[in-house]
Structure formats: structure tokens, C-alpha cells
Amino acid sequence: MKVLIGGYTKKSSKGIYELPFAGTDQTARLGEAENIIQVSDPTYFQKDGALIFTINKPNNDEGGISVFKLEDGQYHEVDTYLTPGSSPAYVGINRDKHLLYTANYHTGIISVFKYDENGELTLLDKDKHEARTLGPRPEQDSAHPHFFDETPAGNLVCCDLGNDTVEFYHLNKQNKLEHLATFKSEAGFGDRHIVFNKKGDCFYVAGELSSKITAVKFNEDDWKFEEIATYSTIPADWTEHNGAAAIRISKDGKFIYVSNRGNDSIAVFAVNDDDTLKLVQRISVEGSFPRDFNWDESEKYVVVANQNTDNATLYLRNAETGALTTIQKDIKVPEGTRVEFEE
Structure with a gap:
């Protein structure tokens, strides 16, 4: 399995990068990012x-x-x-x-x-x-x-x-x-x-x-x-700038995830039987300005790209509670705004 990340090319990025995925559960890790496509602002x-x-x-x-x-x-x-x-x-x-x-x-x-x-x-x-x-x-x-x-x-x-x-x-x-x-x-x-x-x-x-x-x-x-x-999507006492970005819903329809650029978090909501929501968690993205995040086909692993800090973070997802656990941070990848798993 691999992860593809693309984004802006205003600083050091050359286009779309590929990161190898190895290990399972708590030992899962992303390897070094390699530029596989040179293209402007993907x-x-x-x-x-x-x-x-x-x-x-x-x-x-x-x-x-x-x-x-x-x-x-x-x-x-x-x-x-x-x-x-x-x-x-x-x-x-x-x-x-x-x-x-x-x-x-x-x-x-x-x-x-x-x-x-x-x-x-x-x-x-x-x-x-x-x-x-x-x-x-x-x-x-x-x-x-x-x-x-x-x-x-x-x-x-x-x-x-x-x-x-x-x-x-x-x-x-x-x-x-x-x-x-x-x-x-x-x-x-x-x-x-x-x-x-x-x-x-x-x-x-x-x-x-x-x-x-x-x-x-x-x-x-x-x-x-x-x-x-x-x-x-942000705490009631948050007074600084924030922009909600990506939103995803699990295949079983039980959980919704939203990234916050400013609060620099992923907000996790449980979907109730009547389609209302209940906040489960807000977890740090360990970086700044998370425009996109995504998961693998099993929805067990989640990767978020942080545009302003040139890094990505890997989480393990609990399918029963919806909660995310950080298992790897400070993964170097430049100006990332889009994440896609490749099985």
C-alpha cells in the first residue's frame, strides 16, 4: 500500500509525491516521500x-x-x-x-x-x-x-x-x-x-x-x-481564525470527520440513528493548515496533510468508537493539500 500526496508548488514541492506504507496497527509507518509526477499546483x-x-x-x-x-x-x-x-x-x-x-x-x-x-x-x-x-x-x-x-x-x-x-x-x-x-x-x-x-x-x-x-x-x-x-467543528472558546476544509463519512455511516485549518485539528462526530451528530473527539493534526485527509480502503488508517508545515500525520482509526490515535507525525512532504491511498 502507498499514499499519494499533492499540493501547491509555491516553495519546494515539485508536484505529486508517493510515500510507501509498511507495518500494521501501532507499527504502521509511512516512508520517505518521493516525487513521482512533476506538475504545477496539483x-x-x-x-x-x-x-x-x-x-x-x-x-x-x-x-x-x-x-x-x-x-x-x-x-x-x-x-x-x-x-x-x-x-x-x-x-x-x-x-x-x-x-x-x-x-x-x-x-x-x-x-x-x-x-x-x-x-x-x-x-x-x-x-x-x-x-x-x-x-x-x-x-x-x-x-x-x-x-x-x-x-x-x-x-x-x-x-x-x-x-x-x-x-x-x-x-x-x-x-x-x-x-x-x-x-x-x-x-x-x-x-x-x-x-x-x-x-x-x-x-x-x-x-x-x-x-x-x-x-x-x-x-x-x-x-x-x-x-x-x-x-x-471548533471549540466554543476558539477566537482565532479557522476554516473548515475536508469532510468525510465512514462507509458504515456511523462517523463523520472534518479538518480544521486554524484550530489545526480533525473533529470526529458520531452519527446518531436520527441523523443528528455527537462530538466524539478533536485531535491535533500535529502541524498547520490541514486541507485534506483520507483513509485506506479498510478505513483503518488515516493520513492528513498539513500544507503550511510541510508534513503529514498518520492515525489509527477505531471503527467502533470512531476515535483516531496518532501513530506517526512529522512525516516530511511539501505543501500537501490532497491525500489519496493506493492499495
């Missing part, structure tokens, strides 16, 4: 077999997606799709349908791509978010889509930090995006990322600007929404 990427689809910002005028394929032990670039302006902030994937979904925070554009077996990209459709319900915070100066991926029923969902909204779409048979519904969060919430429960009738949206999670019952047939409750 702040988010997805993997499908020998293919890696990564954000790329090769110059000041353009940004987009690049595709690398593993051949003879080396990754080679097979395609790149660039557009004027900034690069996307998020890449989603459907490996069965060979679809990619990108959200561009700065340009306000969400896009759907098709890719073939070799990784070559075809743009199917895109939509530009407008500044319709902008929040009151300085960061909400425009529409800012920060996430674009699939719902449990196979529709598409986008979190818009600028508009404080969650937008739902359908990709029709003509491969065109049709807008279906909007959920409006409280002003200044700053919707960033979202996860869904196992039944597919409740979602949990993380607000970057508010450092909160809102639980919402919903129905993908009639698109009715019902807010259940909202929870803080």
Missing part, C-alpha cells in the same frame, strides 16, 4: 488504475486538468485541458462511467468531462455560477463553487462558498447539465464540501467560513429540504 487529484487526473496551473494565464498514465514504472502526461484564468479547486470522478467533475472556485465554472481508456479528455458540458445570493463575508465577493460530484441517486451536487448554497444538477442523455434544485445555507456559512448518509436521504455540508456542519434531510424525487441541526 492541489486536488483523482486516480483510476494507471491514470491520475490532477489539477495543473502551468502558468499565470491558464489552469486546468492534466492526465498522467503509469507506464513502465513512470508517469507520462497523456492529455491536458487548460482554460484562461485559474485552475479548478476540486476534481470528482465516476470510474465506471469514465466521468470527471471539476469545480473552479475563481472562475465560478463547473465542468463535466469524459475520459477514455488512455485518459484523453472530452469536455461534455459546463455551467457558470452567478452571484445570486452572496454572503456577507469578505471571501464571498463572487460565486465560488468548491465541490462538484455525485449524489447517492446519481445526480450531481455542487457546493458554492460565495452564494452559501448547495446546487443540484442532472446530466441528461445529451450530456447537458440541467439544474434541479438549490439548498440555501445560513448567510456566511461558506458551503465547501458535502457527504451523504447511507440511506441517501440526509446530507452533511461543511461550511468553511462558519466552521460548522449542517445536517439536512432531503429527497431526490421532490427536492424538499429539512434542516436537522448545525454543529460547530
Whole structure:
């Protein structure tokens, strides 16, 4: 097993790094990071077999997606799709349908791509978010889509930090995006990322600007929404800056995890039978500015990347309690913002 970490390339990073994984339980360790792909600002990427689809910002005028394929032990670039302006902030994937979904925070554009077996990209459709319900915070100066991926029923969902909204779409048979519904969060919430429960009738949206999670019952047939409750990801007495970032839910649907950039922690919540949440733990990331974290297929091991301190931390996860235990810290990896396990 290996761990891939990518991020910004503003300082010493050269792109995407691979870290070997060895040992089990308390003796599990990550080895030295090796640069396997040289690419500019791979702040988010997805993997499908020998293919890696990564954000790329090769110059000041353009940004987009690049595709690398593993051949003879080396990754080679097979395609790149660039557009004027900034690069996307998020890449989603459907490996069965060979679809990619990108959200561009700065340009306000969400896009759907098709890719073939070799990784070559075809743009199917895109939509530009407008500044319709902008929040009151300085960061909400425009529409800012920060996430674009699939719902449990196979529709598409986008979190818009600028508009404080969650937008739902359908990709029709003509491969065109049709807008279906909007959920409006409280002003200044700053919707960033979202996860869904196992039944597919409740979602949990993380607000970057508010450092909160809102639980919402919903129905993908009639698109009715019902807010259940909202929870803080940071302590009540925290007065310094914080931005909630990644949110993940365990496969059994029993636990939710959110990273805090500022409080520099991962908040762990238990999911109750009625879809409400209960705080289990806040654990230090042993570094600064944890934008992303991820787990292996068994969800036994968790790795978080700390962007500002150029390090990662490895945890052991208790599947019964949801709690994390730090088993390795100060793992050197530069400017990390994205974590992906490779089994």
C-alpha cells in the first residue's frame, strides 16, 4: 500500500509525491516521500488504475486538468485541458462511467468531462455560477463553487462558498447539465464540501467560513429540504481564525470527520440513528493548515496533510468508537493539500 500526496508548488514541492506504507496497527509507518509526477499546483487529484487526473496551473494565464498514465514504472502526461484564468479547486470522478467533475472556485465554472481508456479528455458540458445570493463575508465577493460530484441517486451536487448554497444538477442523455434544485445555507456559512448518509436521504455540508456542519434531510424525487441541526467543528472558546476544509463519512455511516485549518485539528462526530451528530473527539493534526485527509480502503488508517508545515500525520482509526490515535507525525512532504491511498 502507498499514499499519494499533492499540493501547491509555491516553495519546494515539485508536484505529486508517493510515500510507501509498511507495518500494521501501532507499527504502521509511512516512508520517505518521493516525487513521482512533476506538475504545477496539483492541489486536488483523482486516480483510476494507471491514470491520475490532477489539477495543473502551468502558468499565470491558464489552469486546468492534466492526465498522467503509469507506464513502465513512470508517469507520462497523456492529455491536458487548460482554460484562461485559474485552475479548478476540486476534481470528482465516476470510474465506471469514465466521468470527471471539476469545480473552479475563481472562475465560478463547473465542468463535466469524459475520459477514455488512455485518459484523453472530452469536455461534455459546463455551467457558470452567478452571484445570486452572496454572503456577507469578505471571501464571498463572487460565486465560488468548491465541490462538484455525485449524489447517492446519481445526480450531481455542487457546493458554492460565495452564494452559501448547495446546487443540484442532472446530466441528461445529451450530456447537458440541467439544474434541479438549490439548498440555501445560513448567510456566511461558506458551503465547501458535502457527504451523504447511507440511506441517501440526509446530507452533511461543511461550511468553511462558519466552521460548522449542517445536517439536512432531503429527497431526490421532490427536492424538499429539512434542516436537522448545525454543529460547530471548533471549540466554543476558539477566537482565532479557522476554516473548515475536508469532510468525510465512514462507509458504515456511523462517523463523520472534518479538518480544521486554524484550530489545526480533525473533529470526529458520531452519527446518531436520527441523523443528528455527537462530538466524539478533536485531535491535533500535529502541524498547520490541514486541507485534506483520507483513509485506506479498510478505513483503518488515516493520513492528513498539513500544507503550511510541510508534513503529514498518520492515525489509527477505531471503527467502533470512531476515535483516531496518532501513530506517526512529522512525516516530511511539501505543501500537501490532497491525500489519496493506493492499495
